[in-house]
Amino acid sequence: MLESYFSYIIRQPVISAPVFLNLLPILLIWRKRAYNDKLLLILFVYLLLKLGVDLVMFDLASHRKNNVVYYNVSIPIRYVLTSWMYYYEFDSKLHRRWVLASWPLFVAFSMWDAIHTNPLMSDIHNHNVVLYSATIESLLMLFWIMLYFYNTIRALKIPNLLSYPFFWICSGLLLYYSSFIFIAPVLHYAAKWDQWMDIGTLDYIPYVFESVSLILFSIGIAQYRDKSYAK
């Protein structure tokens, strides 16, 4: 069993790397007890969930099974968790309400999308990557990120961005979603189980930037100072 993992890692190092890089921010949050901070707690849950899904996908992929269904399910959860952080960081009530309103809409949409792209739900073997959800997710997230940056430079509340964890987290998310947004719609066509379309190196870009974003998260968490310590 282990051999199949290893052979997969060796065959697909770029795809495997973020799975293990996930551990870095998780361990950092754990060691610094950063989960006392609400925002980093959400990130923590998000990363744990991502690690779980990644590991399952990784397991299935190394055993050559169709793992797409987990991916599809993780999209709405992942969106709710990441945008939740913005819900906390936004000062304006209006912006918070926008984030809240986007949750049921997006979840409903991604469910419709999953059913729409997979008329035969029971046929796991031929389960397809959702068509629109990932793209919409990227768009929404890019919107929240830009809105957050805009608010930050308007409000001038944070004296040093480089020592502010959420700035790093935001930058990581921005890079990840920017790399993903054009690839996402193609994945539906590319990642079909039976007729795999080779999009070559393109497929790797999101994985590379997933790794980059995880490293940025880790840098951000390293900036975290326990408030009770500071006192």
Added chain:
Amino acid sequence: MQSNDELKLVLLIASIAMLMMAFFVIAFVMYYQKKRFEEEKRINDIEKNYNRLLLDTALNSEETERRRIAQDLHDDIGTMLSLTKLSLNQLSKLVTNSGDEKEESIMKKSQSLVEETILHVRRITRDLVPTTLERFGLMEAIEEFIHKLEEDNNLVIAFHSDTEEFPRQGQKLELTLYRIMQELVNNAIKHASCTKIDIVLEIDEEMIGLRVTDNGVGFDPEKIKESNLAGLGLLGIESRLAIVNGTVQYEQPAKGGSSAIARIPVNPASGNKPEPLHPFRRERVNI
């Protein structure tokens, strides 16, 4: 296959463009934020300097005004009183010659009243302008100040300094320290109902410390500042200190009373002589 390759290329270019934009956005946010903060800080600095200048001007004009009043008192009232005394002396000779007992006693009374008034005017003049401070420096001025106070109140005021010879400081700094000492001691007398006041003057290479401790009722400076009890005194101390980069700290010693410590960076007197005592000469207006 042709269109597939083209699609790949388009996607690759689009993704790279998107990423470049993302990098640009992050860099821009960082740069813009930093610039805005620097600007903010510069404006703050300018504002602070301006406020300080205003304060300095206000305090300077206060001192000038004191000098002017002292000058007028001394020159006008003082001269008049001296003349009055002279005339009274002449008058007294006449009265003595006439030999009327009652007239003579009234004469004596008027003379002593005039004498007393002259003394008062001199005292007020010297209170307004601390001449001793300008001529002999802080130690002498403080000693003179407490000497006068001890005469009128039954109080023990002790003064220590950690050096025999306190080096002369810049004029403004000495005046600041003197006025602060005056206010703190006056406060102790007015509010603390104490029996003993300790004044300590310390100096090292960088700082001058002035500590005034009383054994009275004590007070909580935070509460005073929050409530509107804060009189001009404590605020005045702070604004005087702001001009010379000084700080003040109030403590409540365990054994009761209160203690205030003012610290000011040293600023030795420059070689040039102190300003002439009465630079302000008012033009006489004849009506």
